[in-house]
Structure formats: structure tokens, C-alpha cells
Amino acid sequence: MIKGLLGIIDKMHIEVFPSKEYIEPPKKTIIVQLNPEKYTMKHNVVFCESQATGTSGSDLSFNRIEGEEVTFDFFFDSSGIVPPGKIKDGKGEETFLDAVGDIANALKPAIVNPFGEVETVEKDVEEFKNLLMGYDGDTHQTAYLRLLWGGYSLSCRLKSMDIEYTLFRKDGRPIRAKVKCTFKGTVSYKIMVAKENKSSPDLTHERIIKMNDNLALLSESIYDNNSFYIDVAKNNKLLSFRKVSLGQKIKFPPIK
Template identity: 75%
Template sequence: MISGLLGIIDKMRIEVFPTKDYVEPPKKTIFVQFNPEKYSLRHNVDFCDSQALGTSGTDLRFNRIEGEEVNFEFLFDSSGVVPPGKIKDGKGEESLMDKLADIGNALMPAVVNPFAEVQTVEKEVEEFKNLLMGYDGETHQTSYLKLLWGGYTLTCRLKSMEIDYSLFRKDGRPIRARVKCVFKGTVDYKVMVAKENKSSPDLTHQRTLKMNDKLTLLAEDIYQNNAYYIDVAKNNKLLSFRQIDTGKKINFPPIK
């Protein structure tokens, strides 16, 4: 509330994780120098195209819903007019004093030494790139990311990065860059299965038999049909569908 009364703008941050669990605190947190002016979302449904010989139409069969894609453009400027972005260890949430210090630095008149050379922006861009898409020799992966800005949150990985440099020093070194990033949403497999709660008869299911479980009722519950329990018994090489040991794992294959 105090931040809002003082007109303090929350900076977008990117949390960098080494693994897909997102359980432990991030190893780094990036606070961008400028909040993006906009972002765009893309949602894709993937279909399997099938067309019978001699026909003019195409039967689109659902395959999957792809992860969300989001495009952000980040601005880097090393002219000294605006305070640089920050990279902190761990979660690294900014305190109110940090935000007030940033406002104070931004309001102070920029004093330019005509004899001093302006810093190049290359170092900040390279560090940003390495955190988002650098290869980790221990995990053999690029980083897992969490984007946080206002009410928007996305667990994702960087899909692509395009860097445009502009405003150059006398020696040709850049002092401004626009970094266009495409992030692809990602969900841990266990979380995805729990969230989607798939119970389609077109998928393979596994059940562990509990006391008083009956194969006939389990098959009917999964396939919505009481005619498949014999096929399930054959698939699991059961001598009898009536006498099955408690704790045995039974596979229910998809209907072909």
C-alpha cells in the first residue's frame, strides 16, 4: 500500500531455477531495468491431419494443447540516465528502501562527464542471456524460469532470443539494446497429470488392487463398458479375474 501511495512501480522479475521442480528458492532473480511496454500470448492446439485417398476434406484429430508462449521485449540502456537492472542471489525480493533508492537515483539530474566514456551495454546483455539460456554442465539443461509481473505468472523456459543493438559509442560499442524473448510455458509431468486428471479410455491406466476391489467394476469404471474385463485379464496374464492378490498392479490398456 505504501508503495502505491508513493507511486513506486514494481519491476518485472525473472526467477532462475536449475531444475524443473520449482521447489527450492531460485538461484538468481533478475529485476529488469525497464518494465516491458507490452507482451503477447500465443496458445496453440496441435492436430493430426489425416485425409483419405480420393477425398477433398481433412479430418483434424486432436493431438495436444501446447504450452503457452509469451513474447516480451526488454530494453537495456547503459547511458547512465536510468539506473541499471538488478540481479540478486536467491529470491531477492526488493525492499521498500531499495525501491526508494531507485526513485532517488532516477530523480537526480544526470551529470555527464564529457571526458568520461559511456559504459557499453554488452556486459549486462550477456549476463542476462547466460542466465536465461546458458547451458548447465551439471543438469545438462538450460534454466527453468518463472516470470512475475503484476498478476501474471508463468513457469517456462526460454525458446528464443533476438538482440538488437542501437546507439553506439565512437568505437562502435553499443550503449542500448532491445532483447526480444519468446518463453514457452512448462509444467512438471506429475503436476500436469494431477491437474488434467485424465480418465479417458483411450489412455493406458494402472491401478493397484485394494481389498474388495473387483476387476469387473474397475474395468467398467475406466472404459464405461462392462465388456472389457476379460481383455484386461488377458493383457495382465491373469489366470482368473475373480481371485487377484491385493496390492497387485493391473494395467488397463487403451481401447484400439
């Protein structure tokens, strides 16, 4: 918000979470050095193939829809031409001073000391890699991540990382790198089961009121419990659970 008001481009954020529930605040937030120029999304349907003896074709039976995959290229540069990325604790929310600092860095001339030694990007790339795919000895898992960029959001885990170094100092140490990352979307078992079960009380349902429909009975059929109809009435701003009009659309929110 602050950056938008000051005309600074919002950078992509990668939040690193301690568990698969995504309930606790993130441990760290990576703010990338440069926004990716593009990204590739992949959606995959898996079939079971069966072919009868003596036939030339196969019968495809639906098996599953795999989680979304997305690939980004991240750039690291320590030459001083581009302001550095950031790694912050928690959600990494930008303050007014952060935004002012970004403006100052953007306006600062890129002057490189010809007698100085340019820092390498090895440390930044290694820290980035450890946050995204470092193994946690307590949970016996790699990191749970959330990608945030504009309106795009994906809860995911890192599937693969390719590191390409493209510019070097005289001693052969890299000062520029392109890191290609493929992330695979993930959901908790509870949410996955809820999505696959169309009548699950963990999903929001909509019903169009028909003749002889009763809010209490509809609530009981969805929640498998006869005590939520008052909450449904309040959620739909009804004056009374008995005053439901024919053809009215009623939403039944998930149980929290």
C-alpha cells in the first residue's frame, strides 16, 4: 500500500511457513531482488490406461488431478546495479521507512569502485536455497511456502531448483545468477477431502429455496447437525429463519 502510493513497484514475496496448516505467521518472508519477467503454469490430469487384447486403442479412466505447478526465474546480482533483495522475519510488511529507502536506492547512481572487489552472489543464493528447500530435522520436511505477487497466490512446496551463474569476477567467483524454481501446489488433507466431497460442511454451499424447503432441514442435511440454522440465518441477514422467500439464494458457510 505504502509503496503503491509512492510509485514503487511491488516485489514478489515468498512466505516460508513452519507447518502445512499455514495457520501460524510465516517464519520468514523473501522479497525478491527483481520481479520475474514471466512464469509458466502447468496443470496435469492423470489417467489409468487400459487396453483390451486385440484392440488398437486404449481406454482412459480418470485417476486424479495433480496440484498446480508453476515455474519462475529469479535473478540475483551483486554488482550494485540493482538494489538487493530482502529477507524479513514474519510477514515482511513494508514500512514507510522501507519505501523511502527503496526510493533512495532507486535514485542512487550505480557507481562501482574500480579498485574494490565486488561481492559474490553465492551467499544470497545459498540462503535463498536453504529457505526454500532446507530440510527441517524437527518436522522431517522441506519448507511450506506461499507465493504472493499481485493477485497471484499459491500455497506450495519447492519441487526443483536449477542455478545458472552468468557473470564472474576475475577470480571466477559469480556476481550474477539465474535461479529457475518449480513449485508444486499443496493443500492439507482436510481441505483436499472437503473439495472432493461436494456435500462437505467444510465448504461453502449455495441453495435456491424451492417449494416446501425449510432452512432448518437444509442446514441439517449439509452440516449433519440440526443446530446451525440460526447461524445460517444470521449469515444471510435474515430477520427470521422462518422468513425465507421462494427462489431466494441462501449461502451455507463452512464450519470454523
